[in-house]
Amino acid sequence: MQEPSTKILALEAFRVEQAPPTAYYVPNFITESEEACLLNQVYAAPKPKWTQLSGRKLQNWGGLPHPKGMVPEMLPAWLWHCAEKISFLGAFGGKLANHVLVNEYLPGQGIMPHEDGPLYFPTVTTVSLGSHTLLDFYHPVNRGQQADGEQVQTEEQRHFLSLLLEPRSLLVLREDMYLRYLHGIQPTTSDTITEKVANVMACGAVLGDELHRGTRVSLTIRHVPKVLKTAIFLGRRK
Numbered sequence: 001m002q003e004p005s006t007k008i009l010a011l012e013a014f015r016v017e018q019a020p021p022t023a024y025y026v027p028n029f030i031t032e033s034e035e036a037c038l039l040n041q042v043y044a045a046p047k048p049k050w051t052q053l054s055g056r057k058l059q060n061w062g063g064l065p066h067p068k069g070m071v072p073e074m075l076p077a078w079l080w081h082c083a084e085k086i087s088f089l090g091a092f093g094g095k096l097a098n099h100v101l102v103n104e105y106l107p108g109q110g111i112m113p114h115e116d117g118p119l120y121f122p123t124v125t126t127v128s129l130g131s132h133t134l135l136d137f138y139h140p141v142n143r144g145q146q147a148d149g150e151q152v153q154t155e156e157q158r159h160f161l162s163l164l165l166e167p168r169s170l171l172v173l174r175e176d177m178y179l180r181y182l183h184g185i186q187p188t189t190s191d192t193i194t195e196k197v198a199n200v201m202a203c204g205a206v207l208g209d210e211l212h213r214g215t216r217v218s219l220t221i222r223h224v225p226k227v228l229k230t231a232i233f234l235g236r237r238k
């Protein structure tokens with residue numbers, strides 16, 4: 001298996017140098033027609049496939065990640081194609097992606113700052129469809145500070161960096177960008193490009209731009225290492 005500290009050579013040219021280790025941002029990772037195809041397939045999924053959450057709705061593909069192991073389900077061909085292309089870049093240390101979350105955000109929707117947790121190979125990859133968004137990164141709450149009775153930092157003070165995710169782009173996060181910091185999307189209808197946007201050089205935007213959000217669909221493509229063998233699963237069911 002690839003050591004977590006080694007570089008992903010195929011992506012090295014796309015590393016965001018202004019961000020902590022390591023973020024890779026690939027503009028136009030897919031074409032407009034691939035984007036349109038993926039969006040068609042997302043919206044062709046049967047209605048019960050969607051789960052409505054507060055502030056976004058999602059589809060889960062590949063199985064439900066679980067501490068005891070995920071019972072794997074085959075990814076549909078339209079997702080497999082995209083997931084395979086990312087796996088072949090070496091994003092998951094030579095393993096293949098086996099899990100995809102599809103999130104849909106209307107303008108004004110977002111996701112609270114969070115960590116992705118231990119159930120995944122410590123790399124997350126995201127393809128954005130339909131609209132841009134701004135993904136914000138936060139220092140974790142300093143528990144020591146809280147115990148000392150020092151003033152807890154506000155969310156705004158903990159927000160130290162953002163990445164602009166344009167439609168059709170690929171984002172790969174690993175190491176500290178995955179394990180150490182929290183990430184989230186503000187529930188807002190437009191985003192201003194400030195000096196906190198670390199990948200602005202790789203984007204078609206400049207400092208001071210105000211970008212209005214449309215409906216964005218993201219594909220969060222990951223590798224879940226702990227998988228229950230289908231044979232055992234089938235054996236138990238008999």
Ligand SMILES: O=C(O)CCC(=O)C(=O)O
Pocket residue numbers: 101103111116126135183218220
């Ligand atoms: O939509 C995105 O780009 C982020 C989604 C996310 O953070 C997640 O599903 O854990």
Ligand SMILES: [Fe+2]
Pocket residue numbers: 114115116183
């Ligand atoms: Fe996340």
